Amino acid sequence: MITTTQLSKAYNAVQVLDIEHLDIPKGQSFGLVGNNGAGKTTYFSLLLDLIQPTTGRIENNGVLVHESEDWKPFTSAFIDESFLIGYLTAEEYFYFIGDLRGQSKADVDALLAQFEDFFHGEILNQKKYLRDLSKGNQKKAGIVAALIGNPEVIILDEPFANLDPTTQIRLKGIIKDLAQTKGITVLVSSHDLLHVTDVCERIVVLEKGKIVKDLETNEATLKELEAHFAGETAV
Amino acid sequence: MIKQFISLEWKQFKRSSYFQKGIAIKILLFLAVLYFGGCALILGIGLFFILKKALPEQDPITTVNNFLIFWFLLDLVIRFFMQQLPVMNVKPYMIIPIKRPVVINYLLGKTAIHFFNFLPLLMFAPFSVVLLVKGYPTLNVIAWFIAMMTITLVLNFTNFLINKSNIVFYSLVTVLGGLILLRMYNIFDATIYFGEAFNALYNQPYLVIIPLALLFVVYKLNFNYIKNGFYLDGAISQKVKEADGLELNFLNRFGKIAPFLKNDIKLIWRNVRPKQVMLMSFFFLFYGLVFFTQKIYMDKPAVLAFASMFITGGFLISFGQLVPSWDSEYYKMLMSQNIPYRQYLESKWYLMVFAVVISFILATPYLYFGIDIYLMILAGASFNIGLNSFITLLGGALNRVPVELNAKAKAFSNTNGFNPTQLLISLPKIFLPMVLFYIPYKLINFNAGLLVLGLSGIIGILFKNVIFNLIERIYQKGKYKTIAAFSEKK
Numbered sequence: 052m053i054t055t056t057q058l059s060k061a062y063n064a065v066q067v068l069d070i071e072h073l074d075i076p077k078g079q080s081f082g083l084v085g086n087n088g089a090g091k092t093t094y095f096s097l098l099l100d101l102i103q104p105t106t107g108r109i110e111n112n113g114v115l116v117h118e119s120e121d122w123k124p125f126t127s128a129f130i131d132e133s134f135l136i137g138y139l140t141a142e143e144y145f146y147f148i149g150d151l152r153g154q155s156k157a158d159v160d161a162l163l164a165q166f167e168d169f170f171h172g173e174i175l176n177q178k179k180y181l182r183d184l185s186k187g188n189q190k191k192a193g194i195v196a197a198l199i200g201n202p203e204v205i206i207l208d209e210p211f212a213n214l215d216p217t218t219q220i221r222l223k224g225i226i227k228d229l230a231q232t233k234g235i236t237v238l239v240s241s242h243d244l245l246h247v248t249d250v251c252e253r254i255v256v257l258e259k260g261k262i263v264k265d266l267e268t269n270e271a272t273l274k275e276l277e278a279h280f281a282g283e284t285a286v
Numbered sequence: 287m288i289k290q291f292i293s294l295e296w297k298q299f300k301r302s303s304y305f306q307k308g309i310a311i312k313i314l315l316f317l318a319v320l321y322f323g324g325c326a327l328i329l330g331i332g333l334f335f336i337l338k339k340a341l342p343e344q345d346p347i348t349t350v351n352n353f354l355i356f357w358f359l360l361d362l363v364i365r366f367f368m369q370q371l372p373v374m375n376v377k378p379y380m381i382i383p384i385k386r387p388v389v390i391n392y393l394l395g396k397t398a399i400h401f402f403n404f405l406p407l408l409m410f411a412p413f414s415v416v417l418l419v420k421g422y423p424t425l426n427v428i429a430w431f432i433a434m435m436t437i438t439l440v441l442n443f444t445n446f447l448i449n450k451s452n453i454v455f456y457s458l459v460t461v462l463g464g465l466i467l468l469r470m471y472n473i474f475d476a477t478i479y480f481g482e483a484f485n486a487l488y489n490q491p492y493l494v495i496i497p498l499a500l501l502f503v504v505y506k507l508n509f510n511y512i513k514n515g516f517y518l519d520g521a522i523s524q525k526v527k528e529a530d531g532l533e534l535n536f537l538n539r540f541g542k543i544a545p546f547l548k549n550d551i552k553l554i555w556r557n558v559r560p561k562q563v564m565l566m567s568f569f570f571l572f573y574g575l576v577f578f579t580q581k582i583y584m585d586k587p588a589v590l591a592f593a594s595m596f597i598t599g600g601f602l603i604s605f606g607q608l609v610p611s612w613d614s615e616y617y618k619m620l621m622s623q624n625i626p627y628r629q630y631l632e633s634k635w636y637l638m639v640f641a642v643v644i645s646f647i648l649a650t651p652y653l654y655f656g657i658d659i660y661l662m663i664l665a666g667a668s669f670n671i672g673l674n675s676f677i678t679l680l681g682g683a684l685n686r687v688p689v690e691l692n693a694k695a696k697a698f699s700n701t702n703g704f705n706p707t708q709l710l711i712s713l714p715k716i717f718l719p720m721v722l723f724y725i726p727y728k729l730i731n732f733n734a735g736l737l738v739l740g741l742s743g744i745i746g747i748l749f750k751n752v753i754f755n756l757i758e759r760i761y762q763k764g765k766y767k768t769i770a771a772f773s774e775k776k
């Protein structure tokens with residue numbers, strides 16, 4: 052689904068991302084871990100054509116991301132709060148995104164109904180603008196908005212941060228379901244090793260912009276990741 | 287402690303975004319401050335002599351006193367729109383070991399050192415000096431001067447109280463509007479009483495105690511308000527407004543651009559900054575009064591063409607120049623969605639055109655100045671719709687300064703969305719209507735000038751698609767730069 056080739060990004064000759072080759076097949080739940088500054092968000096921004104690559108390219112379902120915009124209809128993302136429109140209520144925001152992605156109000160409502168549990172009664176019918184919601188609730192709204200319009204690729208940057216435990220567990224269920232039963236390619240980054248190993252079939256570790264580990268998730272993965280990051284801090 | 291506060295303040299000032307800006311902006315800001323300060327100073331010195339000449343039978347101080355109420359009202363209105371409650375940055379001080387009264391006194395005291403308080407000083411001080419030189423009784427003049435400055439400070443603090451709730455503001459506006467109407471229809475003239483009060487203040491110097499007491503009261507009120515609210519969920523927290531159920535379904539007829547139009551209207555309705563811009567643009571409507579009432583401008587039609595363009599172009603210019611900055615807070619999201627720039631821009635364009643049409647309708651009373659003026663406003667509106675709107679959008683493409691939607695623009699400290707490119711792009715807005723009118727006017731006649739100015743807009747609309755393609759390309763080209771600039775921390 053997503054093929055990354057010779058991709059690099061440099062700011063003033065400082066290399067922040069350098070990926071030789073990375074292939075993410077369709078329907079995979081893909082986890083990206085790494086310490087601050089490892090290049091996770093940079094990679095996601097490149098995937099969304101929010102920044103230009105210094106060299107190389109990303110192909111999303113055969114579409115060259117930095118040349119064509121045809122990847123947009125089947126790709127959605129929630130990177131941070133700047134993806135929300137603060138002066139809208141959650142419903143208005145969902146309908147707006149629905150409008151942009153060719154979904155009727157009824158379509159959006161049907162989708163939202165599936166996430167009643169996830170919202171925990173704190174998102175819909177609140178008479179509150181998104182800017183006045185707590186960070187965790189903003190995140191909930193943003194994540195669900197990324198599911199509107201039947202995307203085939205969903206990119207979530209640190210989706211677990213700021214969420215309460217109940218919601219974290221529910222989110223894990225949602226992400227697993229997306230990849231396993233619906234065949235959606237889900238890209239997730241996280242600092243929480245336990246969560247990613249729980250959710251992702253494959254985990255890639257970035258370090259200073261380079262891929263240092265590429266693991267199929269199994270029982271030993273969490274231990275291996277913990278050892279890796281513990282070792283790194285000891286050095 | 288105060289020393290540290292002051293050093294913090296100095297850092298805030300020095301490191302604030304507008305000081306990091308280019309030297310050109312600094313000079314411009316400096317000139318603006320100098321200009322307004324200079325105006326006040328000159329007015330302060332000259333006022334006595336002007337009034338003496340204009341109304342020789344009345345003592346200038348009496349005339350001033352009679353009109354003072356309007357000065358103070360204007361002062362209050364400007365403050366309401368421009369001056370923000372200073373308590374918002376109290377958070378970092380909450381858990382450090384300083385006594386609360388110290389922090390509060392400091393915060394409130396700080397507001398006294400504001401440009402809006404210096405402006406009256408620059409005016410009243412020279413006026414008082416002139417009075418003294420002219421041999422008015424020293425005690426009275428000094429007491430009066432103190433009273434004026436005290437009232438200015440009273441307004442300074444009253445504004446913060448008003449700012450807390452819109453109810454206070456709107457009831458104040460209603461009362462004022464009522465008084466103005468009553469005066470207009472000669473039923474009841476409240477200004478006489480205010481005039482008498484101010485004259486009394488001058489004639490009986492000991493009355494200066496009243497404004498001083500008033501100052502004490504409003505200061506105390508502010509103090510208590512902040513003190514009681516010195517908790518995260520108290521006064522220093524930003525008000526959480528309940529969402530309004532704005533549906534705007536009637537806009538659906540605009541088809542593809544409807545979602546954007548609806549959003550833009552909510553943007554204006556629900557955010558402080560764009561609301562401010564909208565109210566400001568309303569004042570542009572009165573721009574013509576400055577020019578059309580003056581004989582000297584009547585035989586300078588090029589200037590009139592400029593004024594006519596301004597009457598209907600207020601919203602277009604002030605809102606349009608900040609496209610796409612209005613959406614800076616969530617620009618990344620928009621750019622990752624499947625939307626053509628075209629629809630996004632077209633929505634803004636429709637909004638501006640709509641505003642021009644409304645302004646034109648509201649400008650109907652200008653018929654009073656004659657059909658020529660009115661036709662000129664019509665031609666100006668046409669220019670605005672067909673050319674100026676595009677120039678403004680084009681300027682926006684070069685403007686990459688993020689805008690904080692829900693913060694008031696502060697006078698002289700707000701350079702949000704203001705840069706040399708912006709200035710450059712505003713030149714054609716000002717000079718194009720003048721040139722378009724003046725050349726055919728000089729070569730042929732007045733009507734030819736009108737016709738060319740009006741036609742320029744119609745031609746612009748005819749080529750709308752071509753122009754939009756061009757604008758779209760420019761926006762597309764600047765996309766990455768714009769995203770990067772908008773994600774920079776303010």
